[in-house]
Amino acid sequence: MNAAIHTEKLIRRFGRTTAVDSVDLDVPQGAVYALVGANGAGKTTLIKLLMNIHRPTSGRAEVLGIGSHLLAGKAFTQIGYVSENQEMPEWMTVGALLDYYRPFYPQWDRGLEQELVRQFGLPLDRKLKHLSRGQRMKASFASSLAYRPPLIVLDEPFSGLDPLVRDELIEGLLERATETTIFLSSHDLAEIESFSSHVGFLEQGRLLFSEELTELTDRFRDVTVTLGGPSPLPARVPSAWLQAQASDSVVRFVHSGYRQHETERELAQAFPAARDVSFDPMPLRAIFLAIAKSSRNAAPAAAPAPEPRRIEA
Amino acid sequence: MKQILHIFAKDTRHLWLEILICVGLVAALLLTSHRHWIAGGTHFASDVTVSFSPLGALGLAPELLAFLIPLSWWILIAPLIHEERLVGDRQFWVTRPYEWNKLLAAKMKFIVLFVYVPLFAAQCLLLARAGFDPFSSIPGLLYNLLMLTGVLILPVVTLAAITRNFARMTLVVLGAVIPMVCIRWLASAFPGTHIPTPFGDSLALAIFACGCIAVVLLQYAGRRTRAAWLVLVVALCLVTTLACTAPDQALMSGRYPAEPSPGIELTYTNDPSVGPAASVASGPRDVVINVPVHVSGVAPGSMMISQAVKVTLEEEKGSQWSSVWEPTYMDKYIPGERTARVTFAMPRSVYEKLKPAPLHVHIVLALARAQQGESTTISLLLTEFKIPGFGTCTPWTDFFKPYEIDGIGCRAPLRKPPLTFVSVSWSYDDCRTPRPDPHNVQGEAWAGSLDRPPAEFGIVPVWSEEIDFTNRTPDYRFTNPRHICPGTPATFTRYHDAGRTRASVDIRGFALPELTQGQLKVADEP
Numbered sequence: 001m002n003a004a005i006h007t008e009k010l011i012r013r014f015g016r017t018t019a020v021d022s023v024d025l026d027v028p029q030g031a032v033y034a035l036v037g038a039n040g041a042g043k044t045t046l047i048k049l050l051m052n053i054h055r056p057t058s059g060r061a062e063v064l065g066i067g068s069h070l071l072a073g074k075a076f077t078q079i080g081y082v083s084e085n086q087e088m089p090e091w092m093t094v095g096a097l098l099d100y101y102r103p104f105y106p107q108w109d110r111g112l113e114q115e116l117v118r119q120f121g122l123p124l125d126r127k128l129k130h131l132s133r134g135q136r137m138k139a140s141f142a143s144s145l146a147y148r149p150p151l152i153v154l155d156e157p158f159s160g161l162d163p164l165v166r167d168e169l170i171e172g173l174l175e176r177a178t179e180t181t182i183f184l185s186s187h188d189l190a191e192i193e194s195f196s197s198h199v200g201f202l203e204q205g206r207l208l209f210s211e212e213l214t215e216l217t218d219r220f221r222d223v224t225v226t227l228g229g230p231s232p233l234p235a236r237v238p239s240a241w242l243q244a245q246a247s248d249s250v251v252r253f254v255h256s257g258y259r260q261h262e263t264e265r266e267l268a269q270a271f272p273a274a275r276d277v278s279f280d281p282m283p284l285r286a287i288f289l290a291i292a293k294s295s296r297n298a299a300p301a302a303a304p305a306p307e308p309r310r311i312e313a
Numbered sequence: 314m315k316q317i318l319h320i321f322a323k324d325t326r327h328l329w330l331e332i333l334i335c336v337g338l339v340a341a342l343l344l345t346s347h348r349h350w351i352a353g354g355t356h357f358a359s360d361v362t363v364s365f366s367p368l369g370a371l372g373l374a375p376e377l378l379a380f381l382i383p384l385s386w387w388i389l390i391a392p393l394i395h396e397e398r399l400v401g402d403r404q405f406w407v408t409r410p411y412e413w414n415k416l417l418a419a420k421m422k423f424i425v426l427f428v429y430v431p432l433f434a435a436q437c438l439l440l441a442r443a444g445f446d447p448f449s450s451i452p453g454l455l456y457n458l459l460m461l462t463g464v465l466i467l468p469v470v471t472l473a474a475i476t477r478n479f480a481r482m483t484l485v486v487l488g489a490v491i492p493m494v495c496i497r498w499l500a501s502a503f504p505g506t507h508i509p510t511p512f513g514d515s516l517a518l519a520i521f522a523c524g525c526i527a528v529v530l531l532q533y534a535g536r537r538t539r540a541a542w543l544v545l546v547v548a549l550c551l552v553t554t555l556a557c558t559a560p561d562q563a564l565m566s567g568r569y570p571a572e573p574s575p576g577i578e579l580t581y582t583n584d585p586s587v588g589p590a591a592s593v594a595s596g597p598r599d600v601v602i603n604v605p606v607h608v609s610g611v612a613p614g615s616m617m618i619s620q621a622v623k624v625t626l627e628e629e630k631g632s633q634w635s636s637v638w639e640p641t642y643m644d645k646y647i648p649g650e651r652t653a654r655v656t657f658a659m660p661r662s663v664y665e666k667l668k669p670a671p672l673h674v675h676i677v678l679a680l681a682r683a684q685q686g687e688s689t690t691i692s693l694l695l696t697e698f699k700i701p702g703f704g705t706c707t708p709w710t711d712f713f714k715p716y717e718i719d720g721i722g723c724r725a726p727l728r729k730p731p732l733t734f735v736s737v738s739w740s741y742d743d744c745r746t747p748r749p750d751p752h753n754v755q756g757e758a759w760a761g762s763l764d765r766p767p768a769e770f771g772i773v774p775v776w777s778e779e780i781d782f783t784n785r786t787p788d789y790r791f792t793n794p795r796h797i798c799p800g801t802p803a804t805f806t807r808y809h810d811a812g813r814t815r816a817s818v819d820i821r822g823f824a825l826p827e828l829t830q831g832q833l834k835v836a837d838e839p
Contacts, residue, residue, distance in 0.1 A: 053402045073412040081408035088405045089396075091327055103319050104410045 003062075004029045004151050004181035005050060010059035012045055019045040021205035022059065027183055027198065029150075034192035034213075035185040036288060037202035043185035044083075046202065047155045050183075051081055064151055077105050080144030080180075082137070083155035088128050094139050095124035098146070105147035113146040119172055134165035141169055145176055152176070154184035158191055170195060193284040201288065203295045213284070220287045221258040225251040225267060226276040234270050242294040254282070254290040316412060320419035324396055325427075331389040332427045338382045339431045345374035346439055346773055379772045383465050386428055390466065391482050393423055394473035399532040401477055407536070417533045424466065429458060436774040443775045444697075444705050445726035453727040453768035460770045463522045471525040474532040475541050496553045511764075513560045517552045524548025565621065565638045569679040569815040576682065577617045578610035579818040582652055600664040602657055602825065604676065606818055609650045614685040616808060617646040617816075618763065621679040624657045626823075628670045634663045638679065645759070646680075655818075667825060674820040681763055683732060684811035690804045693718060693737070693797060700805045703730045703761070708797075709779070717744035718797040723760060724777040727768040730761040732808040735780055739795035754795065756782030763810045 005027035012020040019042045027033045037043050048054040050063050052071035061068035066075050092100065098117075102108045117124065120138035128136060137157065144152065152173070158166045173182065174195055186192050192199070193213070200210035209216070223241075227249045237244050237253075244253035251271065255263060258279065267277050282290070325332065397406045397416055406416075436454055437447035447454070476482040525548070528541040561568075582605045611617055621638040636657055644653055655676055689700050695718070697707045704725030708718040717740075723730075737756045758780045769776055786794045797803075 048402055051408050053407055074410055076408055076410040079408065083403070085403055086405060086408075087401075087403045089327075100319075100323055101409065103315065 002029055003027060004031070005033075005061070005063055005183055007050075007061040008059055010046070010049060010061050011057045012042075012049055012054060013057045018205050020049060020056075023202075023205075023207045025200060025207060025210055027181060029181050030178075031198045032177055032182045032196045033184070033198040033200065034196035035183070035200045035202060036187060036189060036192065036284075037185075038187060038292060041202040042205040043187075043202055044155055045205075047083075047153060047183075047185055051079070051153060077107065077147065078150050080147070080149035080152040081155075082140045082144050082153075082157050084137070084157060084159045086140065086155075088136065088140065090129035091127060093125050093127050094122050094131070094142075097128060097139060098124075098143055101143050101146075108147045112148065113142065116142040116145055116172060120168060134161050137161060137169065138165070141172060145172065148176070148179060150180055152180055152182045152184075154182065156185055156187070158186065158188060166191065189283075189285040189288050199284070201291060203292060208291060208295065216287065217281060217284065219256065219258050220282045220290070221255045221263070221279040222282050222286065223253055223255045223258075223263075223267070224276075224278045224280070225271050225274050227251065227271060228273045228275055231271070231273065238266075242290045254287075254294075255279070256291070316415040317419045317422060320397075320411075320416060321422050324393055324419065324423050327396065328389065328392060331385070331392065335382070335385040335389050335427060336431045338378055338385050339435045342375060342378040342382065342772065343435045343438055345378065346442075346775070375773055382432075382772050386465065387469050388479075389427065390424060390469045391473045391479050393420060394470060395476075395478055395482075398477060399474050399536050400538050413533045413535075417529070420470075424470075428466065432461075432772070433458065440726055440774050443724055443726070444699070445775075450726050450768075450774070454774060456767040457727065457770065457774065460768070461772075463518055464770065467522055467525040467529075471528045471545065474529050475538060475545065492549065492553075496549075496556055499553060499557050511561065512564055513555050516560065517555045520548055520551050520555070524551075559637075562638055565623075565679060569621075569813045572814050575680070575814040575816045576610065576612055576615065577608065577646060577680065577814075577816045579676070579678065579816050580607045580609075581605075581818055581820040581823075582607040584652075599658045600661055600828065602659065603654045604656075604674070604820070604823075606653050606655050606676070607650065608646045608653050611646050611648045613648045615648070615811065616683040616685070618681045618683060619644045619646070619653075619655075619678045620681055620813075622655055622657055623677045623679075624655075624659075625675040626659075626663075626667055627673040627675070628667060629673070630670070632666070634659065634667065641678070664825060671822045671824055672820075674823040675817060676820070677815055677817045680814050680816060682811040682814055683763055683808035686731070686807040686809045688804060688806040690802050693721075693799060693801050693803050695799050702807055703733050703805055704776075706780075714744070716799070718799065718801075720782075721780045721797075721803075722777060723780060724775050725761075727774050727776065728765050729769065729776050729778075730807075731765070732759065732761045732763045734759060734806045734808065735782075735803065736806075737782060737797050737801055737803045739782075739784060740798045740801065741795060744796055744798035754784050756784055756795070756797070758782045761807075763808070 003026045005025060007023050007025040010020055010023040010025070011018065021042075023046060025046075035043050035046065045054065049056050050061055050068050052068050055069060063071055064075070064078055071079075089097065089100070094117075098113060102110075102113075116122075120142055122135065122138055122142060123131075126135075128139065131139065141157075154173075158169060161169070170191070176182075177195070184192070196213050198211065199213050199216055201208045229249055231246065231249065231251065233244055233246045233251060240255060240257035242254040242256055244251070246252075257263075260279075263279070264277070267274065271277075397411070398404055433454060436457070437450075440447040440450055440454075472482050472485055476485055524544055527544045527548075531537045531541045531544065584605065619641040620643065622641050623636055623638045625633065625635045627633045636659065639657055641656070646653065655678065657676075687702065689703075691698060691700070693708060695708055695710060695715075697705060699705050700723075704723050706721050706723040709720040709722055711717065711719045721735075735758045739754045739756050760778060760780055768774070782797075784795065
């Protein structure tokens, strides 16, 4: 088992609402895995299932080789968890918080703690309840990184933070990326694109894809086909073509399974009268939007990609 | 152990003010309670000063503190549990290396150290100040702590474990008043729930305590809030069912066995002057019947105390009605002959149905048998005195007549003393020129109890009561009250529990008495 996180058919329902729907996920060790999805997609619920804060309705999950339902006590010496809406002992000062947490972790690194305090500019003598949102997140980061956990789980860690604080936190995080696995959720695609190695996309509780970021950007292309004259879309639009539109002599769509030679052949067959075909790489934000929009327009069970692909370790 | 101490130290740092309040209130109880007994020397003076002086206000303090101390536990324990609250999914500690058993142990350690230890120490000191040996009372003190745990501490811990914060917990407590009132109302509406129910009460308390423990363990081991609430609701439903079904009714036959010679004889008295009477009970649907019964045969040196009554009425043509066991007024039957009244209630509809016909009445009394024990006679002084096996007593004096005894206040460690008959000879004149009452009128009083748990439930570990003698005034206008003069002999006779039995009386051709017109009017009201 070399996956830091592994889930199988993980389902969590709240009454009639299915928050996490049959999620199969593998996060390889050493990855910086970004779980993206719109608000309400089920990212936080999935993370809470992994952290044993909620229990799954069915299916199973393993975190660092331990069943998530068994995750408690000493197992958390190996995991750093930071959440945007996590409560903290507000009456403590930052210094008291670090002093309090320190004995819980045998591997706590005082040097790293001091470095993080300095790096984040944390006021040790100020109570948590008097800190700004950014400072609270920094305190939370410092208290979760100082013991060098092999797995760091972050739930919307940068949400609502100003760019400066965000950069400081990302910098602090990336300095540890070589020695740990990072699993974070976010709906801010620009920020995760810069440092994630893997990405998973959650939509209405379902994991639509999960793969390496480079593979993902390689297989998505913004395709523009220029024709000799007005031409309708093919009678059967392949499922890999997202948001296909035809106007006058131009057909545009997002290809979610781009492979240079195969795709060129495919388009030559579909548009024999094509004058020009362009394949433009897409930023993650555009890929995310294309998938989200086509997923919402399609039938509930439809998925844009033929199969959610597993990440190769 | 390290983690337990670490969490404990954090809680102590954060809740120092609440700890200070709790310990301070217990210390205040320690400082004020003994004044209650010492200040008992001058009766009138203490009554007056209660209203006007700080010293007198201290007389009220123990009662106030007995209310405030449990309240302070509430404001200490609730935040303690909510420090690492168990409800919700955003707590900081659930993703930290907390071990649930160590977290629970840290909380228990805190409660033991800041609730139990101060109280236990204060109770020991109070017993010592009251003149009793605290070491011989340790089992009783521990029993009292156990009761306090079951009735106060455990419910507070349980409620804190299933609520998010203090405000929610307060709402739940206020909300709990409604089911409690419902349980009480339901229980009182069911027949047979008014007799003492030691078995039912113990079982209900055990179920409630087990339910609370299960809730706390469920929450700490797995934060299963829904399951915890379900367990609590099931436990409360069982307690309600117990309260309504009165399981002790079924145990009465075993608890009060029929014996060939129970040591008491009951016969129906046909004396028309004391003939049966019927009256309307508290509810217009019930009719209360008083039946005069001649009591005899109580052996010298013993006594019978009626504790419950069960009545069967049977018509000659066959229809029958039986009451459940109902409580009596704990009448004491001493050697000699006397007429007692057996009282029972019956539904108005049954009364109307059975009234026209002569009835066969079968009355069974559940009786506690008490055996006379040692007797101590002392010459009353104006100073404190000890009665072996009973307790310590302090005579009260009138502020304006410090030379005569106005009453006697007694105290005992942890619980009521054994049932004791106290008698003194009243003096008719002023004690400066003492003269025995020409009719040798005795002042009599009963103190203590036959049924004594190891300790009375409470914060103050000293039972205290004023002995209220009979025949204090020769008339109802309270003129020329009688006095107890120093030097008057007082006799304390202890009675011990000598088992339980039952006695019955059969009455044939009994006619249910008529309700008076006024009573009928009340009874006819909807």
